[in-house]
Structure formats: structure tokens, C-alpha cells
Amino acid sequence: MTEAPLVALTGATGFAGQYLASDLIRRGYRLRLLLRRPVEDAASADQEFIGDLARPRNLDQAMRDVDFVVHSAGIAHAMSGRPEDDYRAVNRDATAALAQAARKAGVKRFVFLSSIRAQSGPAADHVLTEADAAQPTDAYGRSKLEAEVAIAGTGIAYAALRPVLVHGPGARGNLEALFALARKPVPLPFGLFTGKRSLISLANLAGAVDCVMRLPEAPNRPLIVADPEPVTLAGIIAAYRRGLGRRPGLLPVPPALLELGLKLAGKGEMAERLGGSLAASPAALMALGWMPSETTLEALEALGAQDRRIAEVGKTVS
DSSP, rough: OOOOOOEEEEETTTTHHHHHHHHHHHOOOEEEEEOOOOOOOOSSEEEOOOOOTTTTOOOHHHHTTTTTEOOOOOOOOOSSOOOOHIIIIIIHHHHHHHHHHHHHTTSEEEEOOOOOGOOOSSOOOOOOOOOOOOOOOOOHHHHHHHHHHEEEETOOOEEEEEEEEEEEEOTHHHHHHHHHHSSSSSOOOOOOOOOOOOEEHHHHHHHHHHHHHSSSOOSSSSSEOOOOOEEHHHHHHHHHHHHOOOOOHHHHHHHHHHHHHHTTTOOHHHHHHHHBBBOOOOOOHHHHTTTOOOOHHHHHHHHHHHHHHHHHHHHHHH
């Protein structure tokens, strides 16, 4: 019997990486976690310790017998305010070192979780495709784009996935802040927001990773990962609250008024994220065979239902 492919995964303690680890095992892959330190509950996976990503070590040993690398580790938040050198050290230089070690070890394919921010700022006036010139607007996006270039330069077979905003249990940042607002039993002033944004669920992102590993030939290029139908801010809240068992509760406040208030409060990028559009097309990835397992609104409603059950259990326990 042929042995299942061995996948080396970085970032397994992070938001996306935790989901990917369990998903890869569920799909029948053997798993090796590349970690800074040991983790519990990893009985189904090998563990190799490569230390701080900014100064990785033991990469040759970590790559032994590996078929695929899925690299999801990095400085994840575009608004963390860290120096650009930090982003480059972790997101670009460590990625290049990992890809080089993988190529040297004969790894079949390197799957890099890049970001749509390697291609665009927080808003765009048209639906993004891979044909658009990459124009990152911050240190995070620039470091991701530079990492893509570095991977290509090693000569390894690869796919650079550019996911849009990822949602699911454990999400952080602006999306979780929005859901925290939506959980409050108060109306929200987003009823007139018509800007559309592409999102991607953890399940659909994991499906994209599996898709590019199974392709007969590596794409060797960036690929946008997004649910096919972009959604409005009002639609996001309505779907999530539907899962909570509530009405949408959206007030028709003019977006310009709310955006002005946020900008005056020093929240300019948040205003752009809330009011602007950032839609991206996954047509290129779908042409390679990827199909989402759920729509954005289905996933958001399911997330709301899960959060409602968690809250109900919490009330019962207390």
C-alpha cells in the first residue's frame, strides 16, 4: 500500500494553521508540525522544532521525507504597527529559507499562504484578479509580495495562495470586533453600507490548499482565494445574527457620516475597511478545480449559530 503524502505545516498554533492541521489529517495526509516549541494534542502529527521564524534552525532535518510544505506562519496582522524590518525578517526571509530548504530536500510542492494584501490595499474600486499589478500599501502586504518573489526564485514548484479576509471560529482583528458588536442586542448603523467584500471561510481555504497540492502540475504563481460571491457589511451582520437567532437590526445611517466619525477618532483605515469595497475573483483557482464547500453567508450563519450555542452553554455552567 502506498504511504500517504507527508505534509510539513508551519503556523499550526495560529488561527488558520490550527484548522489546516486537523483538516489535513482528516483528508488522509500524514502531518509534521514545524514549531517553535512543543504543543499538546498533536498525537496524530510529528513535531519538529525550528525555533523563531526570524532565525529558523534545523530546516534540513525538518524537511526529511516531506512531500509538501504548507507555510501558514508569519506576522499576520496588517495593522499591528511593527517595524517593516520585522515583517521582512519573518514573512519574507524566513519564507525564503524554508522554501530553499524544501527545494534542497526534494519537496514536491511548496504552498504559501500569502494574502490579498500582497496585491492591494484595504479597498479597491474593481474586482481584483491575478492580472492586476500588485500594489501593496503597507509593510505586511509588501513582505508577503516579496516572499512570493523569493519562493519563485528558489526554483521550487509552488503555489502562492492570496486569501481575502478569512473568517471562522477564533478569528481576530476587525472581523471579530464586528462579530462582538453583532452579539450585542442593539441596532447597528450599517444598513446603508453597499460596499462589497470578498471573504473566505476556514473550510474553503483548507479546500484550496488541498486542491493545489493535488494538481498534477504546480501552478507556480499567485492564486486568489475567495468565495465567489462578495457580500455587503449589512449582509455579513444579517447572516451572523440570523445564526444567533436574531433579526438583522440594522439602522439606515449614511456611511459618509459614520466614516467621518471614525476618521476623526483616528480610525481612518477601519473606516476604509468598513465603507470600502474589496472584491476579488477566484476564477483562476476554480479553473484548476477548486470548488467552495459553503457560501460566505452560509458559513457566517453557521458561525453565529455556533457562538449562540457556546453562549448558552456558558449560561448553563454559570
